Amino acid sequence: MLKKQIASRKKARGASSVDILIYATLLIGLIAFVISKVPTINYMFNVSAFQSDVSSISEATYRWKKRRPNYSSVSLETLCQDRYLENSICGDANDGKSTNSFGGDWTVSPNTNSGLYDITATMPNDTDRINELADTMAPTTRGGCSEAEGCATLVKSANSITMTF
Template identity: 45%
Template sequence: MSLKKQRGALSAEAIMYTVFIVIGLIFVAAQAPNIMYKINEARFLSQANEIAQEANAWKKARPNFADVSMTKICEETSLSKNICGDDDDGSATNPFGGDWSVEVNDSKGLFDVTATIPDAKDQERITSLANSVAPSTRAQCYEATDCETVTTDTNSLTMTY
Protein backbone atom coordinates (compact mmCIF):
# COMPACT_ATOMS: atom_id res chain seq x y z
CA MET A 1 0.00 0.00 0.00
CA SER A 2 2.75 2.49 0.85
CA LEU A 3 4.45 1.70 -2.48
CA LYS A 4 1.37 2.87 -4.41
CA LYS A 5 1.14 6.12 -2.39
CA GLN A 6 4.80 6.80 -3.07
CA ARG A 7 4.31 6.34 -6.83
CA GLY A 8 1.48 8.89 -6.83
CA ALA A 9 3.55 11.43 -4.91
CA LEU A 10 6.36 11.03 -7.39
CA SER A 11 3.99 11.66 -10.28
CA ALA A 12 2.63 14.82 -8.63
CA GLU A 13 6.16 16.03 -7.99
CA ALA A 14 7.17 15.32 -11.61
CA ILE A 15 4.12 17.23 -12.87
CA MET A 16 5.00 20.18 -10.64
CA TYR A 17 8.59 20.26 -11.99
CA THR A 18 7.30 19.97 -15.56
CA VAL A 19 4.93 22.91 -15.02
CA PHE A 20 7.79 25.06 -13.66
CA ILE A 21 10.00 24.13 -16.61
CA VAL A 22 7.25 24.97 -19.11
CA ILE A 23 6.60 28.33 -17.40
CA GLY A 24 10.34 29.06 -17.51
CA LEU A 25 10.51 28.20 -21.21
CA ILE A 26 7.52 30.43 -21.97
CA PHE A 27 9.20 33.31 -20.11
CA VAL A 28 12.47 32.83 -22.02
CA ALA A 29 10.60 32.61 -25.34
CA ALA A 30 8.72 35.83 -24.53
CA GLN A 31 12.03 37.61 -23.87
CA ALA A 32 13.70 36.35 -27.07
CA PRO A 33 12.95 39.46 -29.21
CA ASN A 34 14.43 41.79 -26.57
CA ILE A 35 17.46 39.55 -26.11
CA MET A 36 18.02 39.38 -29.88
CA TYR A 37 17.74 43.17 -30.14
CA LYS A 38 20.37 43.65 -27.42
CA ILE A 39 22.69 41.18 -29.16
CA ASN A 40 22.17 42.96 -32.50
CA GLU A 41 22.71 46.35 -30.84
CA ALA A 42 26.05 45.22 -29.40
CA ARG A 43 27.12 43.81 -32.77
CA PHE A 44 25.98 47.04 -34.49
CA LEU A 45 28.10 49.20 -32.18
CA SER A 46 31.08 46.92 -32.66
CA GLN A 47 30.75 47.00 -36.45
CA ALA A 48 30.31 50.80 -36.56
CA ASN A 49 33.47 51.23 -34.49
CA GLU A 50 35.38 48.76 -36.65
CA ILE A 51 34.34 50.65 -39.81
CA ALA A 52 35.48 53.94 -38.22
CA GLN A 53 38.86 52.44 -37.28
CA GLU A 54 39.42 51.00 -40.73
CA ALA A 55 38.39 54.28 -42.40
CA ASN A 56 41.13 55.99 -40.41
CA ALA A 57 43.53 53.22 -41.46
CA TRP A 58 42.48 53.77 -45.09
CA LYS A 59 43.26 57.51 -44.83
CA LYS A 60 46.93 56.82 -43.98
CA ALA A 61 48.86 59.94 -45.03
CA ARG A 62 46.10 61.32 -47.23
CA PRO A 63 45.20 64.91 -46.35
CA ASN A 64 41.49 64.10 -45.90
CA PHE A 65 38.70 61.60 -46.55
CA ALA A 66 37.72 63.05 -49.96
CA ASP A 67 37.53 59.72 -51.83
CA VAL A 68 36.51 57.43 -48.99
CA SER A 69 33.87 54.78 -49.69
CA MET A 70 32.80 51.48 -48.23
CA THR A 71 34.19 49.67 -51.28
CA LYS A 72 37.61 51.30 -50.93
CA ILE A 73 37.76 50.53 -47.22
CA CYS A 74 36.79 46.90 -47.88
CA GLU A 75 39.34 46.48 -50.66
CA GLU A 76 42.27 48.32 -49.08
CA THR A 77 42.05 47.52 -45.36
CA SER A 78 41.52 44.51 -43.14
CA LEU A 79 37.83 45.26 -42.51
CA SER A 80 35.96 42.05 -41.71
CA LYS A 81 34.32 40.19 -44.58
CA ASN A 82 31.23 39.95 -42.34
CA ILE A 83 30.89 43.73 -42.66
CA CYS A 84 32.03 44.10 -46.28
CA GLY A 85 29.91 41.28 -47.66
CA ASP A 86 30.49 39.26 -50.82
CA ASP A 87 30.58 42.34 -53.07
CA ASP A 88 32.82 44.42 -50.76
CA ASP A 89 30.19 47.15 -50.51
CA GLY A 90 28.58 46.62 -47.09
CA SER A 91 25.19 45.66 -48.55
CA ALA A 92 22.84 43.80 -46.18
CA THR A 93 25.60 43.14 -43.65
CA ASN A 94 24.66 45.09 -40.54
CA PRO A 95 23.07 43.08 -37.70
CA PHE A 96 19.62 44.47 -38.53
CA GLY A 97 19.83 43.33 -42.15
CA GLY A 98 20.59 46.75 -43.59
CA ASP A 99 23.49 48.28 -45.48
CA TRP A 100 26.62 50.05 -44.33
CA SER A 101 27.92 52.98 -46.36
CA VAL A 102 30.79 55.43 -45.89
CA GLU A 103 31.23 58.81 -47.54
CA VAL A 104 33.11 62.03 -46.96
CA ASN A 105 31.45 64.59 -44.70
CA ASP A 106 30.93 68.24 -45.73
CA SER A 107 34.11 68.82 -43.77
CA LYS A 108 36.54 66.67 -45.74
CA GLY A 109 38.51 65.93 -42.59
CA LEU A 110 35.55 63.86 -41.35
CA PHE A 111 33.54 60.97 -42.76
CA ASP A 112 29.99 59.69 -42.31
CA VAL A 113 29.02 56.09 -41.68
CA THR A 114 25.38 55.37 -42.55
CA ALA A 115 23.47 52.26 -41.57
CA THR A 116 20.05 51.42 -42.95
CA ILE A 117 17.50 49.64 -40.77
CA PRO A 118 14.98 47.90 -43.07
CA ASP A 119 12.72 46.15 -40.54
CA ALA A 120 9.80 48.21 -39.19
CA LYS A 121 10.11 46.79 -35.65
CA ASP A 122 13.79 47.70 -35.50
CA GLN A 123 13.04 51.15 -36.96
CA GLU A 124 11.01 51.88 -33.83
CA ARG A 125 14.27 51.58 -31.86
CA ILE A 126 16.45 53.85 -34.02
CA THR A 127 16.46 56.55 -31.32
CA SER A 128 17.70 54.05 -28.74
CA LEU A 129 20.34 52.81 -31.17
CA ALA A 130 21.41 56.40 -31.89
CA ASN A 131 21.75 57.08 -28.16
CA SER A 132 23.96 54.01 -27.84
CA VAL A 133 26.29 55.04 -30.66
CA ALA A 134 26.42 58.80 -29.88
CA PRO A 135 29.36 58.64 -27.41
CA SER A 136 31.59 56.97 -30.01
CA THR A 137 31.05 59.63 -32.71
CA ARG A 138 33.19 62.72 -33.33
CA ALA A 139 31.33 64.98 -30.85
CA GLN A 140 31.20 62.23 -28.19
CA CYS A 141 27.66 63.21 -27.17
CA TYR A 142 25.89 61.68 -24.20
CA GLU A 143 22.79 61.09 -26.30
CA ALA A 144 21.64 61.59 -29.88
CA THR A 145 19.30 64.49 -29.12
CA ASP A 146 20.99 67.74 -30.18
CA CYS A 147 24.10 65.80 -31.21
CA GLU A 148 25.65 67.22 -34.37
CA THR A 149 27.40 63.97 -35.24
CA VAL A 150 24.41 61.61 -35.11
CA THR A 151 21.39 61.98 -37.37
CA THR A 152 18.45 59.66 -37.78
CA ASP A 153 15.84 59.16 -40.44
CA THR A 154 12.86 56.80 -40.46
CA ASN A 155 15.04 53.91 -41.66
CA SER A 156 18.66 55.01 -41.27
CA LEU A 157 21.25 56.25 -38.83
CA THR A 158 24.24 58.40 -39.83
CA MET A 159 27.28 58.77 -37.59
CA THR A 160 30.08 61.29 -38.19
CA TYR A 161 33.65 60.42 -37.21
Protein backbone atom coordinates in the same frame (compact mmCIF):
# COMPACT_ATOMS: atom_id res chain seq x y z
CA MET B 1 0.49 -7.09 6.95
CA LEU B 2 1.02 -7.73 3.25
CA LYS B 3 -2.04 -5.63 2.38
CA LYS B 4 -0.60 -2.67 4.36
CA GLN B 5 2.70 -2.87 2.47
CA ILE B 6 0.92 -2.92 -0.90
CA ALA B 7 -1.29 0.02 0.12
CA SER B 8 1.72 2.11 1.25
CA ARG B 9 3.51 1.38 -2.04
CA LYS B 10 0.48 2.59 -4.02
CA LYS B 11 0.42 5.82 -1.99
CA ALA B 12 4.12 6.37 -2.66
CA ARG B 13 3.56 5.93 -6.40
CA GLY B 14 0.85 8.58 -6.34
CA ALA B 15 3.14 11.03 -4.51
CA SER B 16 5.92 10.58 -7.06
CA SER B 17 3.43 11.27 -9.88
CA VAL B 18 2.43 14.54 -8.22
CA ASP B 19 6.11 15.46 -7.79
CA ILE B 20 6.74 14.81 -11.47
CA LEU B 21 3.76 16.99 -12.43
CA ILE B 22 5.05 19.83 -10.22
CA TYR B 23 8.55 19.62 -11.72
CA ALA B 24 7.17 19.42 -15.25
CA THR B 25 5.00 22.49 -14.65
CA LEU B 26 7.97 24.42 -13.28
CA LEU B 27 10.13 23.36 -16.23
CA ILE B 28 7.46 24.40 -18.74
CA GLY B 29 7.12 27.75 -16.97
CA LEU B 30 10.88 28.28 -17.08
CA ILE B 31 11.02 27.42 -20.79
CA ALA B 32 8.12 29.82 -21.52
CA PHE B 33 9.92 32.60 -19.61
CA VAL B 34 13.16 32.06 -21.54
CA ILE B 35 11.31 32.01 -24.87
CA SER B 36 9.56 35.28 -23.99
CA LYS B 37 12.97 36.93 -23.48
CA VAL B 38 14.42 35.82 -26.86
CA PRO B 39 13.41 39.02 -28.79
CA THR B 40 15.02 41.24 -26.14
CA ILE B 41 18.18 39.15 -26.04
CA ASN B 42 18.33 39.11 -29.85
CA TYR B 43 18.02 42.92 -29.96
CA MET B 44 20.81 43.28 -27.40
CA PHE B 45 23.08 41.05 -29.52
CA ASN B 46 22.22 43.13 -32.61
CA VAL B 47 23.11 46.38 -30.80
CA SER B 48 26.40 44.91 -29.64
CA ALA B 49 27.25 43.71 -33.17
CA PHE B 50 26.23 47.11 -34.58
CA GLN B 51 28.54 48.95 -32.17
CA SER B 52 31.37 46.57 -32.96
CA ASP B 53 30.89 47.04 -36.71
CA VAL B 54 30.86 50.85 -36.40
CA SER B 55 34.07 50.65 -34.39
CA SER B 56 35.68 48.37 -37.01
CA ILE B 57 34.62 50.64 -39.88
CA SER B 58 35.86 53.74 -38.08
CA GLU B 59 39.22 52.15 -37.29
CA ALA B 60 39.60 50.89 -40.87
CA THR B 61 38.78 54.35 -42.24
CA TYR B 62 41.38 55.94 -39.99
CA ARG B 63 43.98 53.34 -41.07
CA TRP B 64 43.07 53.92 -44.73
CA LYS B 65 43.83 57.66 -44.43
CA LYS B 66 47.49 57.07 -43.52
CA ARG B 67 49.29 60.16 -44.84
CA ARG B 68 46.50 61.33 -47.13
CA PRO B 69 45.54 64.94 -46.40
CA ASN B 70 41.84 64.16 -45.86
CA TYR B 71 39.02 61.65 -46.35
CA SER B 72 37.75 63.14 -49.65
CA SER B 73 37.99 59.85 -51.59
CA VAL B 74 37.04 57.35 -48.89
CA SER B 75 34.23 54.86 -49.50
CA LEU B 76 33.16 51.54 -48.08
CA GLU B 77 33.88 49.92 -51.43
CA THR B 78 37.49 51.17 -51.29
CA LEU B 79 37.92 49.93 -47.72
CA CYS B 80 36.56 46.54 -48.73
CA GLN B 81 38.57 46.19 -51.95
CA ASP B 82 41.79 47.12 -50.15
CA ARG B 83 40.96 44.57 -47.40
CA TYR B 84 40.73 47.05 -44.52
CA LEU B 85 37.41 45.43 -43.50
CA GLU B 86 36.29 41.85 -42.99
CA ASN B 87 33.80 40.12 -45.24
CA SER B 88 31.06 40.20 -42.59
CA ILE B 89 30.84 43.99 -43.09
CA CYS B 90 31.70 44.14 -46.81
CA GLY B 91 29.52 41.30 -48.04
CA ASP B 92 30.23 39.16 -51.08
CA ALA B 93 30.01 42.13 -53.48
CA ASN B 94 32.27 44.37 -51.32
CA ASP B 95 29.51 46.99 -51.11
CA GLY B 96 28.23 46.66 -47.51
CA LYS B 97 24.67 45.94 -48.67
CA SER B 98 22.45 44.09 -46.16
CA THR B 99 25.37 43.31 -43.85
CA ASN B 100 24.62 45.20 -40.65
CA SER B 101 23.00 43.40 -37.75
CA PHE B 102 19.63 45.04 -38.46
CA GLY B 103 19.56 43.85 -42.07
CA GLY B 104 20.59 47.18 -43.54
CA ASP B 105 23.48 48.65 -45.48
CA TRP B 106 26.75 50.29 -44.44
CA THR B 107 28.08 53.37 -46.23
CA VAL B 108 31.27 55.37 -45.65
CA SER B 109 31.62 58.79 -47.25
CA PRO B 110 33.55 62.03 -46.77
CA ASN B 111 31.84 64.62 -44.61
CA THR B 112 31.32 68.17 -45.91
CA ASN B 113 34.42 68.90 -43.84
CA SER B 114 36.87 66.66 -45.73
CA GLY B 115 38.88 66.13 -42.55
CA LEU B 116 35.96 64.08 -41.23
CA TYR B 117 34.00 61.10 -42.55
CA ASP B 118 30.49 59.76 -42.15
CA ILE B 119 29.34 56.22 -41.49
CA THR B 120 25.72 55.60 -42.43
CA ALA B 121 23.70 52.54 -41.47
CA THR B 122 20.22 51.79 -42.71
CA MET B 123 17.81 49.83 -40.51
CA PRO B 124 14.94 48.41 -42.56
CA ASN B 125 14.07 45.63 -40.10
CA ASP B 126 13.85 47.47 -36.75
CA THR B 127 12.83 51.08 -37.39
CA ASP B 128 10.79 51.34 -34.19
CA ARG B 129 14.01 51.28 -32.12
CA ILE B 130 16.01 53.77 -34.19
CA ASN B 131 15.79 56.44 -31.47
CA GLU B 132 17.25 54.10 -28.87
CA LEU B 133 20.06 53.00 -31.19
CA ALA B 134 20.82 56.62 -32.12
CA ASP B 135 21.09 57.51 -28.41
CA THR B 136 23.42 54.54 -27.95
CA MET B 137 25.68 55.66 -30.80
CA ALA B 138 25.71 59.43 -30.07
CA PRO B 139 28.58 59.28 -27.52
CA THR B 140 30.80 57.43 -30.02
CA THR B 141 30.62 60.15 -32.67
CA ARG B 142 33.06 63.01 -33.14
CA GLY B 143 30.94 65.31 -30.95
CA GLY B 144 30.70 62.80 -28.08
CA CYS B 145 27.08 63.79 -27.54
CA SER B 146 25.15 62.50 -24.56
CA GLU B 147 22.08 61.81 -26.72
CA ALA B 148 21.00 61.90 -30.35
CA GLU B 149 18.66 64.86 -29.92
CA GLY B 150 20.59 68.01 -30.75
CA CYS B 151 23.78 66.11 -31.66
CA ALA B 152 25.55 67.84 -34.56
CA THR B 153 27.57 64.71 -35.39
CA LEU B 154 24.65 62.28 -35.60
CA VAL B 155 21.70 62.50 -37.98
CA LYS B 156 18.83 60.03 -37.86
CA SER B 157 16.01 59.56 -40.31
CA ALA B 158 13.08 57.17 -40.30
CA ASN B 159 15.31 54.22 -41.19
CA SER B 160 18.97 55.32 -41.01
CA ILE B 161 21.63 56.78 -38.77
CA THR B 162 24.55 58.84 -40.05
CA MET B 163 27.47 59.26 -37.64
CA THR B 164 30.33 61.70 -38.17
CA PHE B 165 33.85 60.84 -37.02
